[in-house]
Amino acid sequence: MDSGLCATSVAVAVAAYLDLADVCRASMCCKAARQGFGSRARRAASLFGGGAPAHLRLRFWAKCLKVEETKQQICKSQIVSADEYYQSLLAKATRGQSCGRTGTAALSPTGVQGEILRDVCRTFPGLAFFRRRDGPGENMLSNVLRACAIAHPDVGYCQGMNFVAGALLLAHLSSHPDMTPHPEDDAAHDAHSDGSQSSQEVKHAHEVFCDAKDAPLYPEDDAAHDAHSDGSQSSNTSRDASPDPRTIDWWPDREHLRMEQDVFWMMAALLTKGRAGAEAHDELCLKARERHEVEELWLPGVPEMKLRVYQFDRLLERELPRLHAHFKTTQLQLEVSRVPRSSARRSGAVAVVLVSQWLLTLFAYSLPLPTLVRAWDALLMDGWKGVFRLGIARLRDVQEQLVVLSAVACLCDVQEQLAGMEIEEMSKFLRGFRTAQSLHARCPPEQLLRACGSIKVTPSALRALQQDFAVRLLRQHLTRASGPQRYFMVTRSALRALQQDFAVRLLREHLGGGQGEWLQRYSPLYPPPPDAAAAAAAAAAEVSSGVEAAVRGMLLDEPLLLRLKQEIEAVSGPVAGDVAVFQCKIAAAAIRQEEARQQAKVLAPATTQLGIEVLAPTTTQLGIEVEELRERVSLLSHQMHALVLAPPCEDCALSAAAAPTTRDPPTPPLLREGGGEGALGGRAI
Amino acid sequence: MARHESPFDMQIKLLMIGDSGVGKTCLLLRYASDHFSQTFITTIGIDFKIKNIELDTKRVKLQIWDTAGQERFRTITTSYFRGAQGILLVYDVTDKKSFQSIRNWVAQIQQHADVHVNKILIGNKCDIDNEREVSTEEGAQLAAEYGIQFFETSAKNDINVEKGFITVAREVKNRLMADGGSQGARTQGNVALSAPAKGGKKSSCC
Numbered sequence: 001m002d003s004g005l006c007a008t009s010v011a012v013a014v015a016a017y018l019d020l021a022d023v024c025r026a027s028m029c030c031k032a033a034r035q036g037f038g039s040r041a042r043r044a045a046s047l048f049g050g051g052a053p054a055h056l057r058l059r060f061w062a063k064c065l066k067v068e069e070t071k072q073q074i075c076k077s078q079i080v081s082a083d084e085y086y087q088s089l090l091a092k093a094t095r096g097q098s099c100g101r102t103g104t105a106a107l108s109p110t111g112v113q114g115e116i117l118r119d120v121c122r123t124f125p126g127l128a129f130f131r132r133r134d135g136p137g138e139n140m141l142s143n144v145l146r147a148c149a150i151a152h153p154d155v156g157y158c159q160g161m162n163f164v165a166g167a168l169l170l171a172h173l174s175s176h177p178d179m180t181p182h183p184e185d186d187a188a189h190d191a192h193s194d195g196s197q198s199s200q201e202v203k204h205a206h207e208v209f210c211d212a213k214d215a216p217l218y219p220e221d222d223a224a225h226d227a228h229s230d231g232s233q234s235s236n237t238s239r240d241a242s243p244d245p246r247t248i249d250w251w252p253d254r255e256h257l258r259m260e261q262d263v264f265w266m267m268a269a270l271l272t273k274g275r276a277g278a279e280a281h282d283e284l285c286l287k288a289r290e291r292h293e294v295e296e297l298w299l300p301g302v303p304e305m306k307l308r309v310y311q312f313d314r315l316l317e318r319e320l321p322r323l324h325a326h327f328k329t330t331q332l333q334l335e336v337s338r339v340p341r342s343s344a345r346r347s348g349a350v351a352v353v354l355v356s357q358w359l360l361t362l363f364a365y366s367l368p369l370p371t372l373v374r375a376w377d378a379l380l381m382d383g384w385k386g387v388f389r390l391g392i393a394r395l396r397d398v399q400e401q402l403v404v405l406s407a408v409a410c411l412c413d414v415q416e417q418l419a420g421m422e423i424e425e426m427s428k429f430l431r432g433f434r435t436a437q438s439l440h441a442r443c444p445p446e447q448l449l450r451a452c453g454s455i456k457v458t459p460s461a462l463r464a465l466q467q468d469f470a471v472r473l474l475r476q477h478l479t480r481a482s483g484p485q486r487y488f489m490v491t492r493s494a495l496r497a498l499q500q501d502f503a504v505r506l507l508r509e510h511l512g513g514g515q516g517e518w519l520q521r522y523s524p525l526y527p528p529p530p531d532a533a534a535a536a537a538a539a540a541a542e543v544s545s546g547v548e549a550a551v552r553g554m555l556l557d558e559p560l561l562l563r564l565k566q567e568i569e570a571v572s573g574p575v576a577g578d579v580a581v582f583q584c585k586i587a588a589a590a591i592r593q594e595e596a597r598q599q600a601k602v603l604a605p606a607t608t609q610l611g612i613e614v615l616a617p618t619t620t621q622l623g624i625e626v627e628e629l630r631e632r633v634s635l636l637s638h639q640m641h642a643l644v645l646a647p648p649c650e651d652c653a654l655s656a657a658a659a660p661t662t663r664d665p666p667t668p669p670l671l672r673e674g675g676g677e678g679a680l681g682g683r684a685i
Numbered sequence: 686m687a688r689h690e691s692p693f694d695m696q697i698k699l700l701m702i703g704d705s706g707v708g709k710t711c712l713l714l715r716y717a718s719d720h721f722s723q724t725f726i727t728t729i730g731i732d733f734k735i736k737n738i739e740l741d742t743k744r745v746k747l748q749i750w751d752t753a754g755q756e757r758f759r760t761i762t763t764s765y766f767r768g769a770q771g772i773l774l775v776y777d778v779t780d781k782k783s784f785q786s787i788r789n790w791v792a793q794i795q796q797h798a799d800v801h802v803n804k805i806l807i808g809n810k811c812d813i814d815n816e817r818e819v820s821t822e823e824g825a826q827l828a829a830e831y832g833i834q835f836f837e838t839s840a841k842n843d844i845n846v847e848k849g850f851i852t853v854a855r856e857v858k859n860r861l862m863a864d865g866g867s868q869g870a871r872t873q874g875n876v877a878l879s880a881p882a883k884g885g886k887k888s889s890c891c
Contacts (some may be wrong), residue, residue, distance in 0.1 A: 115705060302760060
C-alpha cells in the first residue's frame with residue numbers, strides 16, 4: 001500500500017516532465033509502472049508536461065472520448081459499417097433537397113438546416129478556411145453538423161456545436177498526412193529519414209494555428225486581419241510550395257470524407273455518452289457519463305446550463321472569493337432596476353455570460369487554437385472537472401487586475417464608468433486574448449495549464465453541488481407552483497440527485513409516520529442560521545407556508561398514498577410470505593433439535609458402553625502406531641539436529657551436504673518415508 | 686467621501702432580441718464602433734457594448750446587451766429581460782420567418798420583461814432589396830399594432846442604425862425622467878433611477 005502510494009507520487013512527479021505518450025509508454029513497459037503511471041500521472045503530464053504529442057493527439061482524444069466504443073455500439077444497433085452509417089446520415093439530411101449534393105449548397109434555409117447554414121460561415125470567422133463561401137471548410141463543417149443533427153434528432157443543432165466541431169476539424173486538418181510539405185523538399189526529406197515526422201506535423205499544425213492565433217476571432221479587427229491574412233498568404237506561397245490549408249481544393253474527395261467522418265464520430269461520442277450510460281447501469285458507465293454530459297447542455301432549452309453555471313459559480317466563490325465578490329457588486333450595478341430577490345439568484349449576470357460561452361463551446365470560442373488543443377488534452381480526460389478548472393484558472397489571471405482596478409476606481413469615485421467599461425472589456429477578454437490587451441497579455445498554454453493543475457475540483461464536490469442545485473430547483477418549483485409553469489426544466493442528472501434524496505426521505509417519513517423533518521429540509525431557509533434561529537423560524541413559517549402547503553397537499557393526497565402503500569405491499573407481500581414459511585421451518589427445526597437432545601440424554605449411557613466395547617481395541621492399536629511414529633520422528637529430528645549443530649568445518653559441511661546426495665540414490669523409499677513421517681510428526685507434535 | 690461629478694447623467698440598459706442571424710451583432714457593431722465587417726461570428730450567450738452619447742443635453746451611458754438568437758437559448762436570454770429598460774426587436778427583411786417570430790418575441794417580453802419597458806421594431810438588411818420577403822408596410826403595420834416605433838435599417842450601408850438606437854434610448858430617458866425626475870437620476874446614478882420605476886412593474890419572479 002505504502003509502496004504503491006510512493007510509486008504513484010514519484011510517477012506523478014516524473015510525469016510532469018513528460019508528455020502523454022511517454023506516460024502511456026511507461027505504463028505499458030512493466031506492471032509495476034502501470035500502477036504508478038495511472039490516471040494521476042496522465043493528468044500531470046497533460047497539465048504540467050508536454051500534453052499529447054501532436055501526431056498522437058487525435059488518437060488520444062478518440063481514446064478519451066471512447067470513440068471506438070461509440071462506433072461499435074451504433075454500428076451494431078444499425079447493422080451497418082461506420083462509413084455506411086455516415087453516408088446514410090448525409091443522404092437522409094440531403095433527402096428532399098434539390099439534388100444529391102452535400103455541403104452548404106444542400107442546406108435548406110429553414111429549420112435546423114437553416115440554423116446550420118447561417119452558422120457555418122460564422123464559425124471562426126478569423127479563419128479564411130471556414131469563411132470562404134462554399135469552400136471545403138464550410139462544406140465539411142456543415143456536413144458534420146447535419147449528420148450530427150440527423151443522428152441525434154433530440155439535440156439537433158445547438159449554437160456552440162459549430163465551434164467544437166470546427167476546432168476538431170482544424171485539429172484533424174493540422175495532423176493530416178497530406179499537410180506535410182512535398183516530399184521533394186529537402187528539409188522534409190531529412191525529417192522523414194530520421195523518423196521525426198511528428199516535428200513536421202507540429203510545425204504544420206503550428207502554421208494552421210498561427211493563422212488562427214493571430215486572426216481575431218471577433219469581426220471588429222477585420223480590416224487589420226484581412227491585411228494580415230492576405231500578406232501571410234502571399235508570403236506563404238512564395239516561401240515554400242507547401243499546400244496552404246486555406247486553399248484546399250487540391251484535396252481528393254476521399255480525404256475530405258475521411259476527415260469529416262473522424263470529426264463526426266468524435267462529436268457522436270460526445271453526444272452519445274449519456275445515452276450509452278443510461279442503457280448500461282454499471283458504475284463505469286455512470287462515471288463516464290458524469291464526465292462528459294454535453295448532450296444535455298446542447299438540448300433545446302439548454303437544460304443543463306443552469307446546473308453547470310451554478311456549480312461554476314460556487315466553485316468560483318470558493319477558489320476566488322475576492323473576484324466572486326467583485327462580480328456580485330458589479331452585478332448589482334448592472335442589474336439596475338432589480339435588487340436580487342434572494343440568494344437563489346446568486347448565479348449572476350456576469351457568471352452566466354462568462355460560463356455559458358465556455359461551456360457551450362468547451363472553450364473553443366475563446367481560447368486561441370494552440371492553447372485550445374493543449375487544454376483539450378486535459379479537458380477530454382477530466383470532463384467537467386477539467387472545464388471548471390480551466391475556467392477558474394483563466395479567471396484567476398484577471399482577478400488581481402480586476403480587484404486592483406476596482407479599488408482604484410473606489411478612490412477616484414468613477415466606479416460606475418469603470419464597472420461599465422469593465423464588463424465590455426470582460427466580454428472581449430472572454431472571446432480571445434488579443435482583443436483585450438488591457439486586461440490580459442497573451443497567456444501561454446503551459447502557464448494556463450499549470451494554473452489549472454493547482455486548482456482542486458473533485459467529483460464529490462461537484463456531486464454535492466449538483467445535489468444542492470437539485471434541492472434549490474425543487475424549492476423554486478414548489479414556491480412557484482402556484483404561478484404559471486414556464487421554463488421549468490428538470491435535467492436527468494438533477495433528477496437523479498433529487499430522486500435519491502427525495503425518495504428516500506419520502507418513504508422513510510411515510511413509513512415512520514412523521515411528517516416534520518423533511519418538510520424543513522426542503523423549506524427555503526434550511527438549514528436555519530444558528531444565531532438568528534428565532535427570527536428565521538418566524539420568517540420560515542411565512543416563506544415556507546407555500547412549500548408546506550404544496551407538500552401537505554401531497555401528503556393528504558389520498559390516492560397517491562394508497563398507491564404508495566399498495567406498491568410497498570406489492571413489494572413486501574412475497575417477502576412476508578417467505579418469512580412465515582421460514583419461521584415455520586425454524587420452529588420445526590427447534591422442536592426436532594429438542595427431541596434429539598432428549599434422545600441423546602437417554603442414549604448417552606448406552607453409547608458409552610458401546611464405545612468401550614467396540615472402539616477400545618481399535619484405539620489401543622492406533623495409540624501404539626502413533627507411539628511408534630513419534631519415536632521415529634524424534635529419532636529423525638535428533639539426526640537433523642546433529643547435522644545442523646555440527647561445527648562449521650569444511651569437511652563437516654561437505655559431508656553434511658554430500659551425505660544426502662550420496663545416500664540418495666540407493667534409498668529413495670526410506671527418504672521419502674522419512675520425509676513423510678517427519679511432516680506427519682511435525683503436525684502431530 | 687466627497688461626491689465627484691459623475692461622467693454621465695444616466696445609464697440606460699438596452700437589450701437586442703430577434704431570431705438567429707438577423708444581424709443583431711452587426712447592428713450593434715455598426716452603432717457602437719461604426720464599423721461593418723463581412724465576417725460574422727455566432728453570438729454565444731450574451732455580449733455587451735457600452736456607448737456614451739449626448740441625448741438632449743443629457744449625458745447618457747447606453748449599456749447594450751446583445752443576445753444569442755437561437756430558440757433554445759431563450760431560457761437564458763429571457764432572464765435578462767427584467768433588467769432591460771429598452772428592447773430592440775430585430776428581424777430580417779429577407780427572412781419571413783424571422784418577421785413572424787416577432788410576435789413570439791413580444792409574447793416573451795410580456796411574460797418576462799418589466800411592464801413599462803420601451804420597445805422598438807427594427808427590420809434589418811434593408812439594403813438587400815431583391816431578396817426582400819417582408820415589405821416595409823408589413824413591418825409598419827405590426828409596429829402600429831403594438832404601438833411602437835419602426836425602422837428599416839441596414840448595418841451594412843449604415844441606414845437608420847443610429848436613429849433606431851437613439852429613438853429607443855430617448856423614449857427610455859423620457860419615461861425615466863417623467864417617473865423619477867432628473868435630480869435623483871443625476872446624483873444617485875442608476876440606482877435612484879430604477880427605484881421609482883420599480884413599483885409598477887412587479888410582474889413575476891424568475
